[in-house]
Amino acid sequence: MLLSLVLLLALLLNAWVLLALWFHRPHRVQLRYVPIALWLLLWITSVVCLWRGNYLQAVLWLAAGLTPVLLWWRGLLPTGQGDWADDVAYTTTGALDGDTLSLQRVREFRWLSCSEYEQVWSSREYQLSELQSVDMITSFWGLRPIAHVLVSFGFGDDRYLTFSVEIRRKRCEEFSVLGGFFKHFELNIVASDERDMVRVRTNCRDEDAYLYRTRISSEHGRELLLGYVAAANTLAVEPRFYHTLKANCTTIVYAFAKRTYPGLPLDYRLLLSGYLDEYVFARGGLQQGYSLAELRQRGCITERARAAGDAADFSRRIREGVPGCNGTASPTI
Known part of the structure; x- marks a missing residue:
């Protein structure tokens, strides 16, 4: 039961991060999907560790991916500048x-x-x-x-x-x-x-x-x-x-x-x-x-x-x- 709840929370967290990265993906074609791919790699690794019972490793992998995302999100500020319609x-x-x-x-x-x-x-x-x-x-x-x-x-x-x-x-x-x-x-x-x-x-x-x-x-x-x-x-x-x-x-x-x-x-x-x-x-x-x-x-x-x-x-x-x-x-x- 506890494992199922943790997996559900992990899925919700994954959805939030993916959407955040999707709506702010880089303009350069070569880099457009790199942040999403890196996050998915870390998230999948964390879930695999969790499924195998390696809880500490799961937390460390998740933290390794989530920390830079949260720092980036916190620093994402409106500028008032853009090529507006x-x-x-x-x-x-x-x-x-x-x-x-x-x-x-x-x-x-x-x-x-x-x-x-x-x-x-x-x-x-x-x-x-x-x-x-x-x-x-x-x-x-x-x-x-x-x-x-x-x-x-x-x-x-x-x-x-x-x-x-x-x-x-x-x-x-x-x-x-x-x-x-x-x-x-x-x-x-x-x-x-x-x-x-x-x-x-x-x-x-x-x-x-x-x-x-x-x-x-x-x-x-x-x-x-x-x-x-x-x-x-x-x-x-x-x-x-x-x-x-x-x-x-x-x-x-x-x-x-x-x-x-x-x-x-x-x-x-x-x-x-x-x-x-x-x-x-x-x-x-x-x-x-x-x-x-x-x-x-x-x-x-x-x-x-x-x-x-x-x-x-x-x-x-x-x-x-x-x-x-x-x-x-x-x-x-």
């Missing part, structure tokens, strides 16, 4: 002067397809006193439990500023849930308008998006917005790794919101972001007088976004029929 090449930063929020490197791409686009990064100014609404947008690309979460701040006259916590991909690199556990991606925060941030998901990547008008008050919305800006400013000078569970598009926002609403509980739906609307609904954060099913049905903006295309009134058109957006909204909290 164009859409995450910069981090949006900002500064507050009285009521005026000045933002630098706001993304305004014009998307023709996932691979064809016009790159535009701009500087913008917003008056915090003009903030009127906070909307939550969830975008699905596969399994129902997983979604990408955007937060869009409305300043009147259909002006919306959307923030997204992103993985910072390198060119020709794709998202990997497993890679997010193994320091494979760095974290990035980007602000954009919805004709970029939303449309690229619905119109180019064929994702399904849902928009919800929250009950967050203007005062608390300003706190949430400034939380994004402060985090982005820090990230610009202190790079950080993305983590599939601990530092992603949902948990980062939860950390901001908890400063404003200290009683917000932890919940599995903060990890399974596809069910985040259930969590916010249960906390009374969405429009009242509707079931969650109704809010989802009326908040599905996929087809409206595809029909709107690159229209100047994109944000207004995707909100047609969304509870709270075109009529009396529920009292704020």
